[in-house]
Amino acid sequence: xxxxxxxxxxxxxxxxxxxxxxxxxxxxxxxxxxxxxxxxxxxxxxxxxxxxxxxxxxxxxxxxxxxxxxxxxxxxxxxxxxxxxxxxxxxxxxxxxxxxxxxxxxxxxxxxxxxxxxxxxxxxxxxxxxxxxxxxxxxxxxxxxxxxxxxxxxxxxxxxxxxxxxxxxxxxxxxxxxxxxxxxxxxxxxxxxxxxxxxxxxxxxxxxxxxxxxxxxxxxxxxxxxxxxxxxxxxxxxxxxxxxxxxxxxxxxxxxxxxxxxxxxxxxxxxxxxxxxxxxxxxxxxxxxxxxxxxxxxxxxxxxxxxxxxxxxxxxxxxxxxxxxxxxxxxxxxxxxxxxxxxxxxxxxxxxxxxxxxxxxxxxxxxxxxxxxxxxxxxxxxxxxxxxxxxxxxxxxxxxxxxxxxxxxxxxxxxxxxxxxxxxxxxxxxxxxxxxxxxxxxxxxxxxxxxxxxxxxxxxxxxxxxxxxxxxxxxxxxxxxxxxxxxxxxxxxxxxxxxxxxxxxxxxxxxxxxxxxxxxxxxxxxxxxxxxxxxxxxxxxxxxxxxxxxxxxxxx
Numbered sequence: 001x002x003x004x005x006x007x008x009x010x011x012x013x014x015x016x017x018x019x020x021x022x023x024x025x026x027x028x029x030x031x032x033x034x035x036x037x038x039x040x041x042x043x044x045x046x047x048x049x050x051x052x053x054x055x056x057x058x059x060x061x062x063x064x065x066x067x068x069x070x071x072x073x074x075x076x077x078x079x080x081x082x083x084x085x086x087x088x089x090x091x092x093x094x095x096x097x098x099x100x101x102x103x104x105x106x107x108x109x110x111x112x113x114x115x116x117x118x119x120x121x122x123x124x125x126x127x128x129x130x131x132x133x134x135x136x137x138x139x140x141x142x143x144x145x146x147x148x149x150x151x152x153x154x155x156x157x158x159x160x161x162x163x164x165x166x167x168x169x170x171x172x173x174x175x176x177x178x179x180x181x182x183x184x185x186x187x188x189x190x191x192x193x194x195x196x197x198x199x200x201x202x203x204x205x206x207x208x209x210x211x212x213x214x215x216x217x218x219x220x221x222x223x224x225x226x227x228x229x230x231x232x233x234x235x236x237x238x239x240x241x242x243x244x245x246x247x248x249x250x251x252x253x254x255x256x257x258x259x260x261x262x263x264x265x266x267x268x269x270x271x272x273x274x275x276x277x278x279x280x281x282x283x284x285x286x287x288x289x290x291x292x293x294x295x296x297x298x299x300x301x302x303x304x305x306x307x308x309x310x311x312x313x314x315x316x317x318x319x320x321x322x323x324x325x326x327x328x329x330x331x332x333x334x335x336x337x338x339x340x341x342x343x344x345x346x347x348x349x350x351x352x353x354x355x356x357x358x359x360x361x362x363x364x365x366x367x368x369x370x371x372x373x374x375x376x377x378x379x380x381x382x383x384x385x386x387x388x389x390x391x392x393x394x395x396x397x398x399x400x401x402x403x404x405x406x407x408x409x410x411x412x413x414x415x416x417x418x419x420x421x422x423x424x425x426x427x428x429x430x431x432x433x434x435x436x437x438x439x440x441x442x443x444x445x446x447x448x449x450x451x452x453x454x455x456x457x458x459x460x461x462x463x464x465x466x467x468x469x470x471x472x473x474x475x476x477x478x479x480x481x482x483x484x485x486x487x488x489x490x491x492x493x494x495x496x497x498x499x500x501x502x503x504x505x506x507x508x509x510x511x512x513x514x515x516x517x518x519x520x521x522x523x524x525x526x527x528x529x530x531x532x533x534x535x536x537x538x539x540x541x542x543x544x545x546x547x548x549x550x551x552x553x554x555x556x
Contacts, residue, residue, distance in 0.1 A: 019177030044174025047212025176211025
């Protein structure tokens with residue numbers, strides 16, 4: 001009868017346990033020195049070697065010929081424990097024996113001496129499944145068991161154990177096995193079993209195992225059932241994955257805002273019976289790798305990818321901004337929660353992809369931040385910004401009429417004597433100074449009646465900018481909106497291209513038109529007349545023009 005790989009290749013000695021040197025070294029030292037504890041607690045994620053180490057420890061404490069803290073696996077006790085013939089080693093599944101009565105029976109049984117071995121060893125798997133009453137029934141026995149009894153408790157959820165249980169055990173934490181160790185073990189087993197596995201497939205298997213050797217061996221078993229030559233497509237088919245090409249296609253659709261293309265790719269995957277929950281998990285892992293590549297210079301310790309795949313992922317990450325990646329991860333994580341209880345998984349994934357492709361459909365804070373970031377990038381790149389003649393590069397200056405500038409008379413250049421000229425009157429002997437041309441009148445200013453609506457729009461789109469604009473007013477001058485405010489901080493904020501784009505976008509959303517944006521302080525009333533002359537000087541000039549001489553006497 002065929003035996004699955006994870007059972008056939010279960011570790012038989014501490015040296016064969018992969019990825020847990022801190023645990024195996026400590027247990028071997030205890031066995032060599034004879035300093036054995038009466039209760040052990042093995043914790044860690046699934047498939048990391050907890051049960052395997054428990055069985056090795058049970059053999060080692062009872063082995064007739066131990067070698068350097070290891071069981072010999074040749075004596076009758078070791079062989080009997082492996083086959084189940086030695087009843088002094090009992091493995092109890094707490095998930096199905098979690099009641100008070102089961103623990104009471106165990107408590108009564110521990111008083112009997114071993115029948116064949118030196119110690120009675122009880123391996124309680126998934127101990128966190130015991131009821132509160134069962135834990136209470138186990139407390140006294142666990143604290144002071146008979147000298148011939150050893151308890152080994154194993155759990156994947158140590159946080160569910162009462163503190164009274166934790167304090168009575170010697171605890172060992174099993175860490176996730178490194179991908180390199182998983183790949184090395186799979187390579188060795190493949191060589192022994194006579195089938196081939198490509199390096200890319202080994203890395204993919206190690207990544208999918210998520211630190212669990214048992215999961216990696218189980219998935220390898222499924223791959224070998226399909227082909228004796230295990231490649232990446234074989235692994236993706238066995239695991240029900242969408243495939244890397246599909247992930248890149250979905251990423252490109254999200255990045256370019258092509259929601260239709262994203263739905264088409266999803267439709268093909270759905271027709272191929274790909275699980276939507278698994279696809280969501282793959283996309284989260286895909287964007288997580290992009291996040292690592294955007295944030296870390298050397299990601300070799302954080303992500304598991306071949307050199308070719310790593311180069312391709314670097315190119316993809318260069319096309320993204322970090323806020324977009326984080327928004328995608330948050331959206332997909334929320335979608336994953338809804339997929340577990342949703343009626344239509346396909347619909348949930350479709351709505352998520354549409355929100356990622358079109359951020360304006362996402363009303364969350366992350367979606368708004370992504371839209372603001374997109375505006376900033378487009379303004380810098382000059383893609384979505386208004387033309388130069390429609391957008392002010394700097395805040396609008398304070399435009400006021402200026403007094404006419406007098407132009408001094410220029411001496412005419414020397415010319416040859418043209419001969420006698422006709423007589424002219426004395427009044428025309430001196431040429432009149434040139435009169436400067438009047439500047440064309442600028443557009444009239446009028447109050448901007450919709451400024452309150454613009455501020456309300458900013459209160460949700462950009463709260464910081466709204467905070468400094470609150471209480472301000474604005475004027476409409478042609479194609480420009482001039483903000484009137486005494487807040488000096490606002491001048492610095494509006495000078496930023498990103499903030500100016502947000503403000504212009506809010507004005508456009510309210511009015512439906514593109515406006516330039518400027519800023520100035522409110523005008524203060526002036527004592528001087530628009531011409532720049534004081535009233536007395538003007539009166540004297542007018543009187544002389546009428547031939548009336550007025551004398552002014554100084555009085556002291």
